[in-house]
Amino acid sequence: MAKSAQKLAFRPPCAGLWDTPMVQVNGDVTTCCLDEHLENKVGNVNQNPLAEIWKSKTMDDWRTAQVAGRFEDSGPYCTRCNWRSAGTLSPERVAAWQSSRGMGR
Ligand code: SF4
Numbered sequence: 001m002a003k004s005a006q007k008l009a010f011r012p013p014c015a016g017l018w019d020t021p022m023v024q025v026n027g028d029v030t031t032c033c034l035d036e037h038l039e040n041k042v043g044n045v046n047q048n049p050l051a052e053i054w055k056s057k058t059m060d061d062w063r064t065a066q067v068a069g070r071f072e073d074s075g076p077y078c079t080r081c082n083w084r085s086a087g088t089l090s091p092e093r094v095a096a097w098q099s100s101r102g103m104g105r
């Protein structure tokens with residue numbers, strides 16, 4: 001595969017799962033502003049604090065899947081979104097996150 005094609009085919013982990021919780025007016029929480037139909041809904045701030053929702057096992061599982069390149073195991077919308085418009089989690093942040101969980105690269 002040509003280098004430019006490889007670059008286009010490569011999909012990095014999305015920083016949205018770390019950085020951009022979105023809270024709707026009714027309190028529903030999703031992963032990012034791209035998920036306007038709440039396919040990635042992970043909770044509601046009227047029932048649980050945002051920090052608790054954002055640190056939930058579901059979010060952790062989705063982050064783990066993205067770092068492993070298993071995007072189909074991330075949020076339901078993550079497989080179909082326009083991920084190139086979202087931010088990328090840098091290799092340094094991936095390493096730091098893995099290290100914080102005792103995971104090697
Ligand atoms: S991969 Fe897409 S849907 Fe998932 S958090 Fe990132 S921008 Fe949002």
